[in-house]
Amino acid sequence: MSKEDNSGNVSNSPLGVGGMEYNFRDIEKKWQKQWKDSNAYKVENDFSKPKYYVLDMFPYPSGAGLHVGHPLGYIASDIFSRYKRLKGYNVLHPMGFDSFGLPAEQYALDTGQHPAETTKKNIATFKAQLDNIGFCYDWSREVQTSDPNYYKWTQWIFLQLFNSYFCNTEKKARPIAELIKKYETKGAMPKNGNPIPGKHFTADEWNGYSKQQQEEILMNRRLAFSKFGEVNWCEALGTVLANDEVVNGVSERGGHPVEKKKMRQWYLRITAYADRLLEGLETVDFSDSMKEMQRNWIGKSTGAEISFQIKKGKSENEVSQLAAHSSQLVVYTTRPDTIFGVDFMVVAPEHELVTEITTTDQKEEIEKYLHYVKSRSDRERQADVKQITGCFTGAYAINPFDGRQIPIWIAEYVLAGYGTGAIMAVPCGDQRDYAFAKHFNIPITNIIGEHYTGEEANATKEATLSNSGFLNGMLMKDAIDVAVNKIEELGIGKRKVNYKMRDAGFSRQRYWGEPFPIKWIDGIAHPLDESELPLTLPHVDKYGPGPDGQGPLANIQDWLQQPVKLSKSSESKVPSFGGDLGEVGGTLETSTMPGYAGSSWYFLRYMDPQNEQAFCERKVSDYWNQVDLYIGGTEHAVGHLLYSRMWTKVLYDLNLIGYDEPYKKLVNQGMIQGSSRFIYRLSLKLAEEMKGTDSLDILVYPSIYLSQKHYKVIEELGQDATKVANYVNTLIPNFYDISFVKDSTSVHLNVIHVDVNIVDGIELDVDAFKMQREEYRYAEFLLEDDKYICGSEVEKMSKSKFNTVNPDELVAKYGADTFRMYEMFLGPVEMSKPWDTKGIEGVHRFLKKFWRLFFRETKAPPAEVPKHSEGKERSSGEAFIVTDEEPTPAELKVLHNTIKKIEQDTERFSFNTGVSGFMIATNELTDLKCHKRKILEPLLILLAPYAPHIAEELYELIDSSKASPCGGGLEGASYPKFEEKYVKESSKAYPVAINGKTRTELTIALDANQQQVEALVMGNEIVQKWLEGKAPKKIIYVKNKMINVVI
């Protein structure tokens, strides 16, 4: 790093101006420029050094810019990165942008600005805001998911997924070419038993299939595959909506009805990896709650699939009619032991059997119900337990064990996507089934004797079964296995492992995402040749939806039909892999990839961001290896983490990287919530019918803004306008002309969000408020104690709630170092908390106090300057007061306690207590009047990760011959070493408790034994007082902890 001169002449230093004051503005500007000019944070792929990889979940560059919630995790990771650098590691600490996404596209729809343009602008803002805070990112490694140089490789990895299948024998991804070869030579035949038509085939059969048939079979195995799936369709908007855009069954924008619609979609076969995703959790350092969430998401359960014969209606005729179809109802259950307690079946409304089995009598009812369900989201269908809905199909299932006829219902609480989309309902053992049976008057069979009260279901597994045929007398938990064995024996079902997790939908009917490198020809998906990558987005002027719910790309014929080279495969004779189709004909896929495509592998690209030959060179990914520390919000707890864990496993299986878990350790930062402020507006309105017309003449009295206390009073008064007016008039005489207030005058109270930036705590800055808008200029206020007190509430931080706080403003006012330390000081990084700017002063004061360990007060008369000061006079009246004196034991103790504290707290991500450790050290050294280099220099290195600018500045002044603590790498300063000998104590002040309550304190030598301690304790006056002459039952002495006298 470049140094200014070493002569002590630092007149070009920004400190030359304005005295000795801690001038954070100039210091921070100076060092940020210097770091940039000297490429201080450039990270080399130097394989000889020990590495450490610290990663932040990269942000979506929204138009609103960074708010104070964003940097919380970034500051934590920055501190840790700088700390690891000082410890001698080659630290990779990159940053980039998750720059594809819906908001930019929506903004484009609204304003006509191209998403690429707005995204570029937003990224520039974000970067400037990030740089303001003094992060040590290596920007030369920046990635942006919407950059064609990046998404080229996202598309490339998609092709790997498309061209791979999950081998159930090896439990890993293999090239699909191997599967094709197997089909061509051996077919797909069962290991034992007879082949099932439609599932099994011989090699000859395979080779005789049409290419469409072959592709269909392969599609069932590809890791990236296409099938029909449901989307939220909004007819009025002619578009597919995200879950986010649907509120209460209607579109958020415009309130149009939304219903489910089946469309061809791409999916990732993440379910194939369910077991490995579960096993992988054992090898990573995530919090238990995080692992629990992922396990619950995957939702592995073991149970049985059981087939039931169906009888349609009561008449014999209908039974035989159905028998011809050989329809069976297959249910999945984790409790086959309850098979005799099944009183009804519930089938998902979208189950394929529903139309088939519904009787003529019930047809109308069922159709009505199906119509209702179409408008309901999965979420609503699950959460609404109070409202029980369902409809009888008229058909019955036959219990294979006792021949009972079981009515088949459809109900929204059963989802098609889980299990077989049908359940056997056991009302005595399941509360939801119980409630359903009660609601529809379905008789309940009790199979658990006294465990069932008739009042509610009992989900026990400990009961002894009754009314249960061959299971009678067995404990339920033992009966599970017996029942499954019997079911398998009878050939009516089988043991089954089930997962709650579903394959991940991978298409979006949108413009602003990665195009699929896929061309459709005669209904077959053909992968593009790698040489065609990146397949770039066409530039468009309109972003509206395409026909039939397709994405905007469907409107661009030139792009869709452009000639592209298709992938060839020498391994296969399957036409889709051959080049004989030529480069023209067919159309490109019109949907784009979802947001998580780019974020599933970005951690790899940072390692080798400019590589044009590969997504990441193998020896580079071998060096940087796993992310050692990943910091990000819980909102990505499940989705993003599972997807990127899956991608990593696929890349590993295909031998493209050397490890199958991306993130070694994960720390979840808590959400910073907004602390909203409210003002209350009172208006009285009088509506009178105008004579001879239908219209109303509305007389509006002037509005007045109420401080919180008055709001509460007036809220109590309700609609009594006279009382309200009188109340106001007692405080502001004649504000209302009472004679105009009538019975029909209505009282309107509005609660309005007010910008938190013009509120000090809860006190509104009335003048600033008046300046905000013309309509407020002459507003009247009803104050309390001459103050306007606002209401407050904790909410999500968002622009619409006027509760966002911009870090730029705080950095401008207090400096980046103060801002960094304050964010950390707020509390544990993983805990959510509302933002409150009050308190930042305290941290700023600490830094100023820290500064004064190095500088004498400007105003102090010269006589008070310590004689030993060899102060570098930097400008008139300013003195650098650091000395070369030998430290005292007391000073060394402070230093080494601090080294221990900061190192421990940093290692365990307890940055808030770390900051308080610095405060304590500063307070103690101030009290000791310590200005000694041998104490302050190591202290500066400790501080450097937390407050790098001030540390750099003071370090340069204290010893400019040494390497910078913030320069990075092994050349930098090294972390101070804790030495026990300086902090060793020979005695301790023990708390002495009587019956567990602390009553006094005794200072005792640390090596004292039980007898010595007992003698000392018994000799103590206060102890004697509490003993009241009695002998103690016991004296508990825990070395180095406490003493307890039990009476």
Add this chain to the structure above:
RNA sequence: GCCCGGGUGGCGGAAUUGGUAGACGCAGCAGACUCAAAAUCUGCCGUUCGCAAGGAUGUGCUGGUUCGAUUCCAGUCCCGGGCACCA
């Protein structure tokens, strides 16, 4: 509904393994310095009884285990976040 968190002074929080509850900071109060302000410094600061000494009480609530519980166990209430949530 289900899953995961969290409830400690006026406020943010500390107490790392069951051992002095309230570190550190904010706010508040009193004082010093100053013509004044800012900045800085000193003292007090959970509640309650008391002139004080000293007591009582106190970590959402109810119990339990323990010499001793903010910490462990059972139940319960409230708040926050997530959901494709369940067979």
